Amino acid sequence: MKAVLFANTDWYLYNFRRSLAMSLLRAGYDVLLISPDGPYGPRLRELGLRWEPLPMERRSLNVLRESALLLHLVRMLRREQPDVVHGFTIKCAVYGSLAAKMAGIPARINAVAGMGYVFTSDQLKARLLRPVVRGLLKLALGGEQGRLILQNSDDVKLFRQAALVEPAHIRLIRGSGVDCGKFAGNSPRKNREGATRILLASRMLWDKGIGEYIAALRLLRNRGYTVQAMLAGTPDPGNPAAIPEQTLREWVDEGTVTWLGHVDDMNALLASVDIVVLPSYREGLPRTLVEAAACALPLITTDVPGCREVVADGVDGLLVPVRSVEPLAQAMRQLLDDPALARRLGEAARTKARNYFDERIVIERTLGVYAELCGPGQEARQRRYG
Template identity: 75%
Template sequence: MKAVLFANTDWYLYNFRRSLALSLRRAGYDVLLISPEGPYGRKLRNLGLRWQPLPMERRSLNVFRELALLGYLVRLLRREQPNIVHGFTIKCAVYGSLAARMAGIPARVNAVAGMGYVFTSNQLKARILRPVVRRLLRLALGGKGARLILQNADDATLFKQAGLVDPAHIRLIRGSGVDCAQFAGVAPEPAAGGRLRVLLACRLLWDKGVDEYVAAARQLRKQGRPIEALLAGNSDPGNPAAIPDSTVRRWVDEGAITWLGHVDDMRQLLGSVQVAVLPSYREGLPRSLIEAAACGLPLITTDVPGCREVVSDGVDGLLVPVKDGAALADAIRRLQDDPALARKLGEAARSKARAQFDERIVIQCTIDVYTELCHPQEQPEPDSQGRHLSH
């Protein structure tokens, strides 16, 4: 069996799908990873995985360049002859599926983490692209040999209502998985001198709620609260919603936040803070929150699709309205004033992460989808509701 995993960055493959690739290899698959050129390709190869760079530009709208990329993919797939092509994000789902169809590859799996920029942004470019992408998605996701993996029930409803895919071909798998055992020994440090360290770890995109986080930090600072607002992550120049580094530096200069940039050792960082936040506008299923939950940190996030899959308000975290910096500040203040509540929420978050979001669960569910397409006679018995996967 051979599988091709196709993503729009090598960073994504390394950080979110390397465990899947390694598990597939252990299960006897020949695995090829493809993405645009980047520094993480070497890291994938150092793990003994096959990775190949593509002549792909994420933000390109040049018709000739995009047709050339599609042709390149078709030739690659005809040469490799995989049993299955698995694309991640909307652009890779479209291009990978179209190329697979043209190359005669029988099985196509597409994992879409959220609706993406084209469907969530109100910018003119997004509105122009939306009907085109919608038509391409219908073509790419159609056919009995295709399955669409979504990360939350809200996205599943949207895809069904939009008529983008046969509802019978949707599989709900919650996230890309987190190695919860890696974070098992981490415990939140007590606030030194009453000073609360709060962390937002994300790509620096406006739709992650970074502006609202800065507004909350400003408000708490004006109130004289002993709080340190940490921001971990770098900008993503390939994304239209990227926040310029100059803007982030301006926030740092005014003293609103401490910017850590990219952090490799998330385990150590999460062990040094007391609260994790993510005021995102919409998510597939946010890995940063699950990692924080696995450490036993109390979570604050927005009441939006994806985020509310991880947090139940008052049970394992706090939910706040989207685009509301004042409400975010209130939630942070509440946890600072009630350490017992913070501990209770963190313990519940850790239990939920282990039970629902561990990478072993996600990887097995993904392999079950492969089996369903390539070896239907071997697929798992459905549950009482006729589902093959945990919803």
């Protein structure tokens, strides 16, 4: 059996899907990873995985360039003749599925982690693209040999209501999985000297709620609270919602936040903080919250799809309204004023992470989807539906 895993960055494949790729290898699959070129491709090869770069630009709307990409994918799939093509994110789902159909590869798995810029932004460009993307999704995702993996129940409901894919072909698998055991040694900091350390770790995008985070920190400071606030992550030049680096540096210069940039060792960073915040506008299932939960850290996030899959308000974290500043500041004050509550929420978060979001659970369920399409009887199904 052969599988092609297609993502819009090599960073994503390395950080979120290398465990799946290694599990597929152990299960006997020949695995090919494809993405735009980048520094993580060689690191995937060092693990013994096959990786090839693609001539893909994430923000491109140029018809000629996009047609060339699709043709490149078709030729690659005809050369490789995989049994299944597995695409991640909306663009890869659309292009990977269309290319697979054109190359005669019937089995397609698509994992859409959140609805992305086109569906979350109110910008004119996003609104204009929305019906086009909906049409392409419906064309690409259909078929008896297609499966769509979604990360939260809200997205499952949305896709069913939009009739983008046959409901029987949707699978709910919560997240890409986190190695909770890697974070097992971390625990909430006790009696640590210095100001409470608050972290927001994500791509530096406006729709991660970073503007609201900065405004809430200013409110805390004006009300006499002293915290050490941090941002971890980099702007995403392929995303129209990227925060300009100049804006980030202005926040640093005014003393509101420390910007750490890209962080390789999230384990060490999470071991050094007290509270994790993610006031996102919408998510698939946010990995940063699951990693923080595995460390028994108290979480503050928004009551939106994806985030509320990880946090139940008052049980294993705190939920605040989306795009809100005052409630976000109040939630941070609540944890600062009540360390016992922070510890209780953190311990409950760790239990949930182990029981629902550990990578062993996610990979087992994902391999189950592969078995549906590539298990015994596959050839007969292909003759029937191909």
